Amino acid sequence: MSAVVAGVDIGSTTAKCVVLGEDSRILGKSLSVVGVDIVKDAERALEAALADAHLSRSEVSFITGTGYGRYKVYFGQLVVTEISCHARGANFLFPGTRLVVDIGGQDTKAIRIDEKGEVVDFAMNDKCAAGTGRFLDVCANALGYDVGEIGPLSLQARRAVKVTSTCTVFAESEVTSYVSRGKDPKDILAGLHASIANRTLSLMQRVGVEPEITFTGGVSQNEGMVHALHRRLGVPVNVSPLSQYLGALGAALHGRERLSGGAA
Amino acid sequence: MITGGLDLGAGVIKGVLLEDGRRILATASAPSRGIPVQTAHQVLDALGETANIAPDDIDYLCTTGFGRYSIPERNLQVSDFTSSARGAIFLFPKTRMVVDVGTQASRTMSISETGKVLKFKMNEKCAAGAGRFVERCSKYLQVPLEEMGPKALASERPKLISSVCAVLAETEIINNVAEGVPLSDILMGVFLSLAQRAHSLMRYVGIQPEVTLVGGLVRNVGMVKALHDTVGMDLNVAPDAYYAAALGSAVLGHSRLRKLATAPQGARG
16 A cells, blocks of 8 residues: 555635655645535545646545535545644644744634644634735735735835725725825835734734744745735744645645554 | 704715704715815705805804815814714704714714713724625625615525625625525625624613614615614614714704804904
8 A cells, every 4th residue: 555645725715735655755736726616626626636746546545634625525534624734734844833824815823833743822813804815815906916916016115005904895995095196006015915914913922923933825925925924023934835735735744644543 | 044064974975054053954965086075065066056055155064074174164073973963863852872884984872862972882993894895795796785775675584694704705695696595685684794783883882762873874774674673673764864964063063153153252263
């Protein structure tokens, strides 16, 4: 029996899958948008990652589901919360991690972890779009940009505006009024990123800010946000091209432990 | 003696002309887009036309609302709490509680028999409890704002909204549409969600009869029904309550003017 394991992370916005080989090497991964049929989206995420790894389904010994839609990963053998998975994934990629900041499409979490990657404490906002990827989506839209463009643009700001609204809806109006007052969109974008950094910091403070800090979730791919967090915290945050996959990676790692009989 | 009241709200500018502090001569409103001062002048012109008087015939102008400082020719400005309370007392003298769900903020206050504000609670931080949420729903459900209320009245099984955020609720509502939930049930669900938020503001202040609804919400029959069903008591509703803050500031303008007229010359400000 080969010891290939897979983790499937069904988020509110995207599905991620990571296929892990015996030596914990990433053999394949996938990222896709989540639609209405979550069950099918989970299947597709796994198939895409298997295709990337040039493996067939029968070669995978264990599948773990995580994320918002984890109970729809019907083909999996284990379900783990995304909090534990992000903790484990961050620990794997950056072993010095003590605080994980996960900014996803629809929620934000601050997770304090120990040196083994176990969760010590966490705080989360899943009630309100403020401070989440959704906030950036809405504001990018209001400025006529694609969400992928706004991070780099925000880095070109000369003087960030101050965004006072917490609520996404009110921030959208604030953005529009800044535009009509002739403010540079780059300065507005920098202000928006700084505002999320502020909100994130207060979430982090609820569990205690302790380096190293690893930034995960879809928004970690936004370099403007990485910069804004760094500025607000005064210390750099760990980020990698794999940051968005840390939930799926952590799920695969949890599966591997289960397969080998208990905790590592 | 003619006094004017102007309420410069976040969504709509409203105006009232009042004769001798007792009789409403005219009411008018316009959406506050672009430059508020221009819209305010349009409202004043419309008032003058209805009452058939020239702008100079207004003896005293009192402004209220978010943009109350933007009108240079005002004689007085008062807070929107004070003016709504006065307007509510003018229309329903037994009012002890005023509820206002505005475009950008919702407010609840308890008032004395003379219209003094005793205690209040306001939400201006979150769109989920404000009219802006209804405006957004109107847009993505493609139901004109003024048709939302009447349509909601047909609801048999309102579809409650679990999200407490206007943005996250959007996804939920769109999913409900996709699942074939009747439009009237979705709309009533939106109004009930706003009503629950207004109700918790009311409970915070302490509910006491009579409760008078003021501002934009009185024009929305769906919202009025949702609030009535949520609170479980009779609520005062009148068409002129839409202008309550403007009306109240005209009333306050009148009493100020009378005081000035009766005061000794030297004391005139």
